[in-house]
């Protein structure tokens with residue numbers, strides 16, 4: 001990680017990043033810097049909150065385009081720590097920095113399921129959790145949908 005680059009990132013860079021107004025190479029570099037810096041993450045979070053109340057909400061643009069929600073199965077694997085580090089970091093970023101309400105609620109559901117299933121052992125517990133997720137998905141039929149326009 002290039003320290004100087006992290007320090008050179010301005011608030012405008014972060015806003016452009018949220019709105020995806022940067023060339024792909026810069027998007028990747030800013031994102032990398034954000035993930036490596038808790039300070040930048042805090043600033044980013046504040047910016048998203050600030051702009052989420054505006055008419056052309058940068059926060060809304062962010063949620064719609066930049067960070068699509070992980071699937072429930074991915075969240076389940078996130079809890080089980082059974083996924084590549086990149087994806088794990090991405091979901092953590094989505095939950096903690098973006099603070100996606102939908103995914104936080106999903107994660108709470110999955111945590112409750114996991115706790116209930118921890119009474120069982122080893123692979124059986126893992127299998128039961130996966131089965132529980134499948135059943136819940138069938139019951140609720142509730143999937144994140146793109147807004148109608």
Ligand SMILES: [Zn+2]
Pocket residue numbers: 068069070094100101102103104
């Ligand atoms: Zn989400």
